[in-house]
Amino acid sequence: MTYLAPVAPPFPVPSRDPAPAILAVAEALQPDLAQGFQIDALRLRLEMERAFGGSAADGAWDWKLAYEAGEVALVLFLRKFGRALLARAGSPPALLPILAKVACLLPTHTRRSEEMERFQQFSTPLPMGLAALAAAQITPRDLVLEPSAGTGLLAILAEIAGGSLALNELADTRADLLRLLFPERPVTSFDAAQIDDHLDAGVRPSVILMNPPFSAVAHVDGRTTEATARHLRSSLARLAPGGRLVAITGAGFAPDAPAWAETFGRLTETAHLVFTGAVSGAAFAKHGTSFETRISVFDKCRGGERGGITADLARPMSVDAPQLLGRIVAEVPPRLEMDAGVGAQSQPASPFRGLPPRASGPAARPLRSTAAANVDVHVATPDTEDLAYTLRKAADDLGAARLSDAIYETFRLQAIDIPGAAPHPTKLVQSAAMASVAPPKPSNHPKLPVAVLRDGLLSDAQLETVIYAGEAHGAYLAGSWCVDETGDMVSAAPDDAADVVRFRRGFFLGDGTGAGKGRQSAGILLDNWCWGRREALWISKSDKLLEDAQRDWSALGQERLLVTPLSRFAQGRDIPLSEGILFTTYATLRSEERGAKKSRVDQIVDWLGADFDGVIVFDESHAMANAAGSKGERGDTEASQQGRAGLRLQHKLPNARVVYVSATGATTVHNLAYAQRLGLWGGEDFPFATRAEFVQAIEAGxxxxxxxxxxxxxxLGLYTARSLSYDGVEYEMLEHALTPEQRGIYDAYAGAFAIIHNNLAAAMEAANITGDSGTLNRQAKSAARSAFESAKQRFFGHLLTSMKTPTLIASIEADLAAGHAA
Structure with a gap:
């Protein structure tokens, strides 16, 4: 029968995060499931409107969220009754009819959302989950990883079987639900196709249950048949030797399918495929798809043994989940013996080094502080010492600049000597103008690990930068200031003003290529790390430079994974790191507030705290050029978003130790508008009251x-600019004579591009970009011509390079044979 429980009229319940509202709906539905009452779409809709304070038509929620609320109700039901039902039934086949009857009490998924279609979010129906559970043969000693955990239907089955859980889910709302449902279990939000690359090395699951997307890949538009294989390869790599992986895939993903023969050949190099069985689309019909699926079971090889395929591939497709479960019980062999120490007992507090398990609600803060204590175990404090150096006397000839008539002078330490410091591996120079002045005599002594000086991890020139950066950071700019709530407006503070701030002085590292700007930045961070300032921010131009930052940090003997990308944490969420170096890009930094989600700047400030006194490295700081706007030939130019975000961050963290890093940051005076911490205006060191006055005066000069x-x-000790010396460097032109064949190839491609060029106007007319009356879409026309010309230039550049490469290789081989190599 259909039972309609009394439901209170809808009323607004403010909830910026849908997960708590979904859980509230599930908690309202769970008692009906326990009593065997049918829940129809009307009942589900009323509960959703009550929890979300609005209707689906108003956009307060959609039916995907409603269906997920039903699935969460099943999770709550199984948490309450699952163990007792399993014990009473005695076996998965005996339990199957009971769970199938409970699942049928919920509405069938008949409506799909765009997100559901795009990411193929079809949760595992309970009968299929029970079949996967029977295949996994989970014991209380197992650590069970679910890389695409969804709403937790597979996870709760593993839990009632006695296993410990490690969960991962990329979708934000589902990940939040998992944190609410499994508050004591670690939940991460990585791309499951690279799960082995992201999880901490200490997480070695003995069982993996997975229902990955069949053809959807994160951050990639369109479909790819490689999706399932990528998920399986990464999960198998993470699985402990002797462990078992149970995967639900499309029915076509089979070892006897010609398209997948090579893939299964690779998968079974390190694992045994002990079972595979397909099932008709009826198994997933309740969850909105009639796609035929398959359960495959892999046992990972131990030691040096070879894998292979022992599964019976000749069996026909099962008509439904009960028939497939019968096959599994009859055909899946017992688990392999595991090595001692593998399983739940080896589970760390968190699956990612430095990232504590997250909880939602009031328990979140205590969990973070508890995890922070655990992080200290992973990151040992190195043996440190204060860097010793001696000051040179003013009359010391070595300290005085030795100027010649050259534009560049050889770089040498002018104010200090650092006993035991290694010379820079390559000769450095600085401009004659820079060499004509000596920096001030410092008093700051950095605290660094003993190995830095002993093993020459930083050269004498690089250590000088660390010394002077610390010296600059020890002082504050003149004056007191008021900063508005947005962080955009800064004004001189009147005598009786409240909330007055003073800005800590910054340092500008302007070295060119070869001086090791990244290593010097890491050295400044390490100095502060050893003083106990263990939260820092490293901002750069591209996310591809993350690996460079991690390399420079690890080159000083530190754990590379302490440099953590901000992209790992969704905008608007708390950053759960207790310590570490947060890496981000200027493009990410400029992300503004979006609805309930705070801006990235505010997210970072919340993590660091308003009294933060650690280091902010603005690497490639010229990316903040034109932070205050400028006047050009075509009129006024608005301030750049990246520059404004950089200034906003500096204003909101007045006590931060700021380092600007750029070899080209001072090419024009407008590009220095972001360098607020150098005191170029509004202070005592320079005669400029405002930024505008400074720009005007320097521009005129x-x-x-x-x-x-x-x-x-x-x-003043606030700037250094050195670069590689090219003294003694010689080069010769290597000429390549085009062969007749290469000329013919070039002419053929030139003719092809000429055809495209001659017909480009007709193509744009056919696409309604141009017409008889002229240009219809100027932006599209410009984009089309730009794309064509760019493609043409890149193509012919690559073509000519490839033609010249044989001559270049022959020249290199001849030089190597002649011994002309370093």
Whole structure:
């Protein structure tokens, strides 16, 4: 029968995060499941409107969320009754009819959302989950990983079987639900196709249950048949030797299918395929799809044994889940013996180093502080010592600049000597103007690991940067200031003003290529790390530079994974790191507030705290150029978003130790507008009251004024600019004579591009970009011509390079044979 429980009229319940509202709906539905009452779409809709404070038509929720609420109700039902039902039934086949009857009390999934279609979010029906559970043969000693955990239907079955859980889910709402449902279990949000790359090395699951997307890949538009294989390869790599992986895939993903023969050949190099069985689309019909599926069971090889396929591939497709479960019980062999220590007992507090398990609600903060204590175990404090150096006397000839008539002078330490410091591996130079002034005598002694000086991890030139950066950070800019709530407006503070701030002085590292700007940045961070300032921010131009940052940090003997990308944490969420170096890009930093989600700047400030006194490295800081706007030939230019975000961050964290890093940051005076911490205006060191006055004066003085500015900053110990010396470097032209065949190839491609060029106008007319009356879409026309010209230039550049490569290789081989190699 259909039972309609009394439901209170809808009323608004403010909830920016849908997960708590979904859980509230599930908690309202669970008693009906326990009593065997049918829940129809009307009942589900009323509960959703009550929890979300609005209707689906109003956009308060959609039916995907409603169906997920029903699935969560099943999870709650199984948590309450699952163990007792399993014990009473005695076996999965005996339990199957009971769970199938409970699952049928919920509405069939008949409506799909765009997200559901795009990411193929079809949760595992309970009968199929029970079949996977029977195949896994989970024991209380097992650590069970579910890489695509969804709403937790597979996870709860593993839990009632006695296993410990490690869960991963990429979708934000589902991940939040898992944290609410399994508050004591670690939940991560990685792309499951690369789960082995992201999880901490200490997480070695003995069982993996997975229902991955069949053809959807995260961050990739369109479909790819490689999706399932990628998920399986990464999960098998993570599985402990002797462990078992149970995967629900499309029925076509089979070892006897010609398209997948090679894939299964690779998968079974390190695992045994002990069972595979397909089932008709009826198994998933309740969850909105009639796609035929398959359960495959892999046992990972131990030691040096070879894998293979022992499964019976000749069996026909099962008509439904009960028939497939019968096959599994009869055909799946017992588990392999596991090595001692593998399983739930080896489970760490968190599946990612430095990332504690997250809980939602009031328990979140205590969990974070508890995990913070655990992190200290992983990151040992190195043996440190204060860096010793001696000051040179003013009359010391070595300290005085030895100027010649050259534009560049050889770089040498001018104010200090560092006993035992290794010289820079390559010769460095600085401009004659910079060499003509000596920096001030410092008093700051960095605290660094003993190995840095002993093993020459930082050269004498690089250690000088660490010393002077610390010296600069020990002082504050003149004056007191008021900063508004947005962080955009800064004004001089009146005498009786409240919430007055002072800005800590910054440092500008302007070295060119070869001086090791990344290593010096890491050295400044390490100095502060050893002083106990163990939260820092590293901002750069591209996310591809994350690996460079991790390399430079690990080159100083530190754990590379302490450099963590901000992209790992969704905008608007708390950053759960207790310590570490947060890496982000300027493009990410400029992300503004979106609805209930805070801006990225505010997210970072919340993590660091308003009293933060650690390091912020603005790597490639010229990306913040034009932070205050400028006047050009075509009129006024608005301030860049990246520059404004950088200034906002500096304003909101006045006590931060700021380092600007750029070899080209001072090419124009407008590009220095972001360098607020150098005190170029509004202070005592320079005669400019405002940024506008500074820009106007330096702009009027041209290159000469910029040069004087650089010298003055150097004399204050706030700036350094060195580069590789090309003294003694010679080069010769290597000519490649095009062969007749290469000329023919070039001419053929030139003719092909000429055809495209001659017909481009007709193509744009056919696409309604142009017409008889002229241009109909100027932006599209410009984009089309730009794309064509760009493609043409890149193509012919690659073509000519490939033609010249044989001559270049022959020249290299001849030089190697002649011994002309270093």
């Amino acid at each position: 041209g290159v000469a004024a910029m040069e004087v500015l650089a010298r003055d900053l150097r004399s």
